[in-house]
Amino acid sequence: MAFEIIDFHTHPFSDEKNNICSHKEFIPMDAAFSMDVLKGLGISKICGSVVSRDNDKYETLFDKIKENNDEALKLKEYYKGFYVPGFHIHPNFPEESISEIKRMNKEGVKLIGEIIPYMDGWKDYGDDKLYEILNEAGKHNMVISFHTIPENITGIEKMVKEHPDLVFVAAHPGEYPTLMMHFDLAKKYDNYYLDLSGTGITRYGMLKRAIDVFSADRILFGSDYPTCNPAMFVGGVVNDALIKDSDKEKILSLNAKRLLDL
Numbered sequence: 001m002a003f004e005i006i007d008f009h010t011h012p013f014s015d016e017k018n019n020i021c022s023h024k025e026f027i028p029m030d031a032a033f034s035m036d037v038l039k040g041l042g043i044s045k046i047c048g049s050v051v052s053r054d055n056d057k058y059e060t061l062f063d064k065i066k067e068n069n070d071e072a073l074k075l076k077e078y079y080k081g082f083y084v085p086g087f088h089i090h091p092n093f094p095e096e097s098i099s100e101i102k103r104m105n106k107e108g109v110k111l112i113g114e115i116i117p118y119m120d121g122w123k124d125y126g127d128d129k130l131y132e133i134l135n136e137a138g139k140h141n142m143v144i145s146f147h148t149i150p151e152n153i154t155g156i157e158k159m160v161k162e163h164p165d166l167v168f169v170a171a172h173p174g175e176y177p178t179l180m181m182h183f184d185l186a187k188k189y190d191n192y193y194l195d196l197s198g199t200g201i202t203r204y205g206m207l208k209r210a211i212d213v214f215s216a217d218r219i220l221f222g223s224d225y226p227t228c229n230p231a232m233f234v235g236g237v238v239n240d241a242l243i244k245d246s247d248k249e250k251i252l253s254l255n256a257k258r259l260l261d262l
């Protein structure tokens with residue numbers, strides 16, 4: 001069976017500073033190259049935020065966030081329907097973050113993140129200042145993709161619990177202890193989802209077990225390109241004989257379509 005594949009977790013780039021591949025010096029990478037690689041693997045759409053690490057060159061961290069969000073909108077134009085942008089918010093800048101939510105809503109953008117606190121100089125999902133920002137996101141029915149920080153489990157739980165109407169997609173199943181943490185939260189909160197990018201899916205049986213806990217309705221295919229090799233993730237889901245085709249379909253595309261109105 002041929003599956004439609006939407007990669008829910010990528011970090012697209014058009015220039016060097018937003019390319020977070022660790023091996024980029026050895027590969028001629030640009031925006032066109034990314035599309036060739038991903039489409040070559042059968043991926044018909046990608047989602048996610050533009051990121052950068054060089055925080056020192058900005059006067060305030062929100063300047064960086066704004067620049068990355070602007071870049072996401074530019075890439076949306078460049079890629080036409082291939083790229084579904086995600087954008088950043090920051091708890092230290094509540095007013096500015098709320099304006100970004102309003103601006104992105106006008107642009108038809110529904111995805112916040114992947115938000116990655118350690119890259120943007122913050123660390124607590126339980127920060128009270130996030131509450132107001134996420135309330136605004138709730139008014140527009142947005143979806144939050146967030147980087148899993150196992151040490152911040154209390155913060156994660158608070159964020160998910162305080163906003164039962166918002167969907168939170170945790171990025172990266174992680175190794176066994178982190179996976180168990182995801183399972184605990186998935187059992188308690190229906191608005192807690194998981195994307196398969198990063199560490200986790202190479203462990204045999206992990207996906208099958210995650211489906212038993214989350215159900216296939218709350219798991220999304222993601223690769224974390226260009227940090228990770230998307231070929232591994234396509235193979236890990238498409239070729240997993242433990243998983244029913246109907247569950248693969250949900251994970252590979254139907255859930256992303258439902259959440260982001262694609």
Ligand SMILES: [Zn+2]
Binds near residue numbers: 010011114171
């Ligand atoms: Zn990521």
